Amino acid sequence: MSKLGNIPVNAQDGKKRTNPLAGVFDELVQFCQSRSMFMLHYCTGCGAIELPPAMTSRFDMERLGIQPMVTPRQADILLVTGYVSVKTLKRVILTYEQMQSPKYVIGICSCTVNGGMYWQSYATAKVLNEYLPVDVYIAGCMPRPEAVIEGMRRLMRNIEDGKGNAWKDYFQRYDYYLGNQQHLFGNDWQTPTDIIGEARHYGLESEETYGEHTKILEQHQQPLEPYKMRIKL
Amino acid sequence: MTVLDDLLLFTALASVAIIALRRFASISKFSVVVYALATVLLIKMSALGYGGEPVYSSFTVNVLGQILQWRFDALSWFFALITLVSALLAAFFMSGAWGEKYCKEHSKEAYGLLQVALILNVLSMLVLLASGDLLSLFIGWELVSWASFMMMALNPDKLARKAAIKYIVYAMAGAMAFLMAIAMTYNMTGSLDYVQVMQGMAHLSNSQIALLVSLYVMGFGIKMGVIPFHLWQAAAYAETPGAGAVFMGAISARMGLYALLVVIVQIIGLTRVAAIEIPYTFLDMQNVLAWVGALTTIIPTYIALKQNDARHLLAWHGVGQGGYMLLGVMISDSIGTAGGIMHVFNHATYQAALFMTVTAVIYRTGTSNFSKLGGLVTQMPLTFMVMVVSIIGLAGIPPMNGFVSKWLIYRALLLDGQPLLFVAAVIGTLGTILSVYKLVHNTFLGQLRLEHQEVREAPLSMLIPMLGLAIIIFATGVMPGVVLDWVAAAQIAVGIAPVEHNLGGIELVQGGLDMIWVTGIMFYGFAVGAIIFYVLGGKSKHIHQYDNYAGGHFLTSKVRYHYSNHFYAGLMHMIGGWYRNVFIKLEHALVSLVSFMSQFSENFYRSSQPVMLVAVVVVLALYFVLGSSGGAEVSAGVSLGGFNQ
Numbered sequence: 021m022s023k024l025g026n027i028p029v030n031a032q033d034g035k036k037r038t039n040p041l042a043g044v045f046d047e048l049v050q051f052c053q054s055r056s057m058f059m060l061h062y063c064t065g066c067g068a069i070e071l072p073p074a075m076t077s078r079f080d081m082e083r084l085g086i087q088p089m090v091t092p093r094q095a096d097i098l099l100v101t102g103y104v105s106v107k108t109l110k111r112v113i114l115t116y117e118q119m120q121s122p123k124y125v126i127g128i129c130s131c132t133v134n135g136g137m138y139w140q141s142y143a144t145a146k147v148l149n150e151y152l153p154v155d156v157y158i159a160g161c162m163p164r165p166e167a168v169i170e171g172m173r174r175l176m177r178n179i180e181d182g183k184g185n186a187w188k189d190y191f192q193r194y195d196y197y198l199g200n201q202q203h204l205f206g207n208d209w210q211t212p213t214d215i216i217g218e219a220r221h222y223g224l225e226s227e228e229t230y231g232e233h234t235k236i237l238e239q240h241q242q243p244l245e246p247y248k249m250r251i252k253l
Numbered sequence: 254m255t256v257l258d259d260l261l262l263f264t265a266l267a268s269v270a271i272i273a274l275r276r277f278a279s280i281s282k283f284s285v286v287v288y289a290l291a292t293v294l295l296i297k298m299s300a301l302g303y304g305g306e307p308v309y310s311s312f313t314v315n316v317l318g319q320i321l322q323w324r325f326d327a328l329s330w331f332f333a334l335i336t337l338v339s340a341l342l343a344a345f346f347m348s349g350a351w352g353e354k355y356c357k358e359h360s361k362e363a364y365g366l367l368q369v370a371l372i373l374n375v376l377s378m379l380v381l382l383a384s385g386d387l388l389s390l391f392i393g394w395e396l397v398s399w400a401s402f403m404m405m406a407l408n409p410d411k412l413a414r415k416a417a418i419k420y421i422v423y424a425m426a427g428a429m430a431f432l433m434a435i436a437m438t439y440n441m442t443g444s445l446d447y448v449q450v451m452q453g454m455a456h457l458s459n460s461q462i463a464l465l466v467s468l469y470v471m472g473f474g475i476k477m478g479v480i481p482f483h484l485w486q487a488a489a490y491a492e493t494p495g496a497g498a499v500f501m502g503a504i505s506a507r508m509g510l511y512a513l514l515v516v517i518v519q520i521i522g523l524t525r526v527a528a529i530e531i532p533y534t535f536l537d538m539q540n541v542l543a544w545v546g547a548l549t550t551i552i553p554t555y556i557a558l559k560q561n562d563a564r565h566l567l568a569w570h571g572v573g574q575g576g577y578m579l580l581g582v583m584i585s586d587s588i589g590t591a592g593g594i595m596h597v598f599n600h601a602t603y604q605a606a607l608f609m610t611v612t613a614v615i616y617r618t619g620t621s622n623f624s625k626l627g628g629l630v631t632q633m634p635l636t637f638m639v640m641v642v643s644i645i646g647l648a649g650i651p652p653m654n655g656f657v658s659k660w661l662i663y664r665a666l667l668l669d670g671q672p673l674l675f676v677a678a679v680i681g682t683l684g685t686i687l688s689v690y691k692l693v694h695n696t697f698l699g700q701l702r703l704e705h706q707e708v709r710e711a712p713l714s715m716l717i718p719m720l721g722l723a724i725i726i727f728a729t730g731v732m733p734g735v736v737l738d739w740v741a742a743a744q745i746a747v748g749i750a751p752v753e754h755n756l757g758g759i760e761l762v763q764g765g766l767d768m769i770w771v772t773g774i775m776f777y778g779f780a781v782g783a784i785i786f787y788v789l790g791g792k793s794k795h796i797h798q799y800d801n802y803a804g805g806h807f808l809t810s811k812v813r814y815h816y817s818n819h820f821y822a823g824l825m826h827m828i829g830g831w832y833r834n835v836f837i838k839l840e841h842a843l844v845s846l847v848s849f850m851s852q853f854s855e856n857f858y859r860s861s862q863p864v865m866l867v868a869v870v871v872v873l874a875l876y877f878v879l880g881s882s883g884g885a886e887v888s889a890g891v892s893l894g895g896f897n898q
Contacts, residue, residue: 062805091802111805118802212800212808221794244797247631247701252709253716 046182053122054179057096057172058089060119062112065102067129067162074165086172092118097175100148102162103131103138106204109145113201116152116190117213121222123187124155124175128168133157150200153186191219195231202233210241257308257325257383260294264379267291268372275365281348284368288341288375295337301330302739307746310383319445321392322385327742329382331594332504332511334739335601336382339503340375342718344368346609347496349714351616355494363407367494370404374500381508387435387445390512394431397508398424398476404497405489413492420489423475423482431472434465441465451520462521463529466538469516476509478572479549479579481836487553487568495612498564502571503605507597510578514594519747523585543583547674549576550681552836558688558821559832563611563621566692567604570647573681574600580678581662584669587744588759591752592661595740599654599729603646606722607692610640613711613719614696623691627815628701628798632708635716637697642723644689646730649682652772654730657758660766668763691820699815700798700808731772732756 061071075081075088089095092115104112116125127148130136135146148154155178158171178184190197194215202209216234219225267287274280298308310323325333347355347367356364377400381393402424405417439445441461442453454462471482478486490501517526529538536544550573557569574596581593613636614629615621630637646653649660659682666675710716729736734756741751752759758766786793799807803814819825860866 093802108805110807114807115802115805118800212797244799246795246797247628249631249634250710251634253711253713 047180050180050182053096054176054184055085057084057086057124057176058094059086059097059099059126060089060092060095060115061099061101062115063099063101064104064108064112065129065131067101067131070128070162070165070168071099071101074168079165079169081169081172084169084172084176092116093120095119096123098123098125098152099128100125100132101128103129103136103141104145104148105143106145109151110205110209113151114211114213117211117215121187121218122184124179124184125152125186126171126175127154127157128160128163128171130159130161133159136161145204151197151204153189153197155184155186188222188224191215191222191224191229192226193228194219195228195233198237199231199233202236207236208240210237212244214243255308255311256294256297257310257323258312260291260298261310261312261323261379261383263294264291264372264376268369268376271372272369275369276361278361280365280368281344281352284344284372285341285348287372288337288344291375292334292337292341295330295333298325298330301325301327302334302742304742304745309385316388319386319388321389323380323383323389324385325383327739327746328511328514328594331739331743332507332597333379333382335507335598336375336378336504339500339601339605340371342605342609342722343496343500343503344371346499346612346715346718350712351496351612351715354616359409367404367407367497370400370407370497371500374400374404374505376400378504378508382511386447387438387450387516390515391428391431391435394472394476394508394512395428397505398428401501401505404501405493407497408492408494410492412488416485416488416492420485423485427472427475427482430468430475434468434472437465437468447515447520451522454521454525459525459529462525463538466517466521466526466529469521470513470542473509473513473516474545477506477513477549477575477579478509478553479545479576480552481839483549483553483572484836484840486572487556487565489568490571491562491564491568495608495615498568499605499608499612502568502608503601506571506575507578507601510575510582510593510597513579514582514747518582518585518590518749522748523583527585539583539585543580543671543674544677546576546579546581546583547677547681549573549579550678551576551684554681554684554688555828555832558684558691559825560688561623563614563623563626563692563696564608566688567607567611570685570688571600571604573685574604574647576681577659577662577678580674581658581665584662584665584671585749586665586669587750587752588661588668588761589665590744590747590749591737591740591754592658592665594743595661595733595736596655596658598736598740599646599658599726602722602726602729603643603653603655606639606643606719606726607647609715609719609722610636610643611696613715616715617708617711618705623695623817623820625702626696626705627699627813627817628697629705629708630697631701632705633697633710636711636719637693639719639723640693640697642726644693646726648686648689650686652730652768652775653726654733654736655726657730657733657766657768661752661759664759664761664766687821687824695815695817695820699817700801700813702813702815703810731768733758733768 061068063071073079081087086097092098098112098116098119100112116123125148127133131138131144132148132154135141135144138144139146145151156171156175158167160167163171175184216229219229271280271284271287274283301308304327307324307326312323314321352364355367374397377393377396381390381397384390384393398421402417402421405420406414408414435445438450441457442450444450444453475482486506490498490505493501517523523539526542527537527539531537531541553569553576554573557566557573560566560569578593578596578600581589581596584590611621614626614633617633618626618629620626642653646655649655663675663678666678711719734754737752737754741754744751754760757769799809801808801814803812806812806814808814
């Protein structure tokens, strides 16, 4: 079992920008980002039941700029709200990979932290951050809406401070995450997305992006070329 | 010999030639040349479209002291232009690859018959449009009915045959109503000539006018497919073989509107129609007809929404758009009538283009069933583009031409103070937008099926008329003044004040329309968006169709993410209860009533019970005798006088 300390909450490369205006601009961008969060709630377990009160008029998450979104392409936050069975985890990973960067993962309930009451189960994934980079965990069984909102605010503060960079870790250490996934799903595991290509696109390749697990992936992965518009009379 | 003589003679000779040459392979090229030459002859009369004097045919027939004559005025010229151009494009469309495939699938004979049906349709429509009095109008009317029947009956499919039979039953009922109305008109006014009938109408009482209007509208309404006579049209047009459906969908049903414009608007006059109060209501006859038009826009459009076959969806829209034309004409001011008449042209352009795209899809994939299509945009991009342009026109969204005519109708409804009709028209448009989206989504968007991965773009002979129509749709949308010139001339011909217009649209004190500005601003907006997206952003990424979100499902060729079955489930949850098949049940009830009566009379004639027959005859005779003597009717008394003594 990996340690919670593995969550890289501050993965900035340490370079300081000299232009003061650039800093202002970065802060403005981060400020705006932190205040327009669209969340895709992947309601897996009982934690989902705490979301309606959190979203609706009593606790009203929308006043913080957080509202639900129906597709991963437009979403910023992936909420995983309870235990994830092996079968569900495949879907969660696919959904996460389809989201556009920057993207954030929040694990709600103890089940996502360490398996919770399902810690003995053969069919559930115990620690979510072995498979996905999790930004914030909200422990509790289940956490109340106040706690959920507190977790959201924590994420917002992280983003505002430039610390919400866990998504970069998925590209930088893809081999590690892929290895854990392969360990659980078997070596023929693949999704229709192209993480390595995306890592190159964002310029986030590192030594740990590649490794023995990506080699296994390359062996059996059939690249899905998009259909080209063609006029063939 | 006038130009009209030339045109009619040329078309008649061409039909004879096509009937004679129908088995030859070069017939398809020949027919294209025929329609092109006929169009040239029509263009020779183009002075009509700009307010010229009517062109008379030198051929007349004298029947019962009435002179049957044929002539073209601006309205006829406008409709004839649409007819000939759509026939030209349909003939071009089927002259190449489509015709070859049709020959292979059916037979050369069937293809020849399709050509014959097309030229006969064109000829009969020209005869109808050229009619100069009520009797020649009726002759043209019957010719068009039977020519359409020939076109529909070409499809050997059982459904298609059934639709064609249904059509001819409806058409005959309409023709009988029309004939009866003509006979009564002759009886009341003593003439069949338009001008003399028009003068005679002034002396008729309101109840006589009401009777005539009801009969005429029933005759014309059946051809147009207005409520409650809308059931025949969609199936009949949809099942017509591809290129035939292009022509039929574009113009055929509009002959009803032409006759309505001539008889109701020009001869009887909408002021007379408006003077007829419907008892116990606050409506007059004109309101009733406007509401018939409004309901015709709503009901068939929402039936179209439920169709699961592209051809049927389009054909139901053809019925629904006819309602807009009727509604526009029935507003009776210059703007509304202009909208109604202009909609004929606009509808013909995009309906022909849409039927062509659907036929092209059928040509390449073999089906128009929505649940077997999807994702064809990468394989047939040009066809997709034509369909998008045409559905923008059909939905009435700028900058295509459908927007202009619908805007005119809406504007006239607002100026006329008809908020309820306006809402009805808007509801109809909403249904149109929803179902055209269904059409384009289920055919071209979504996931490409495994078996369609090798599908190619439609062949050039089909693409050229399609692209040509798309250009016309856009050009007449940006510069509606081109069409409005002809529309204004047609309005003068039927005795309505012409609409004030310029190249860009309408001049109106209360706020006009300039499509050149509208289009300019739209494209300016597109340009800004394109610059932001492509120049400043430029981070788009193409992905495979399986890299798509379906609630976390892993998509494969087995798990398709193409939502075509039970489309608009949410909407149907709300309005599904309104689909109660009332008109179908009504039709069934009528059919069973007629068959019950026919069985009754059949049994009556077949039964060999002389005692009962004698008893019935005796009772009837006694009733007649006693009733006549008691009632002291003069005529009955005279005829039975000998018997009584």
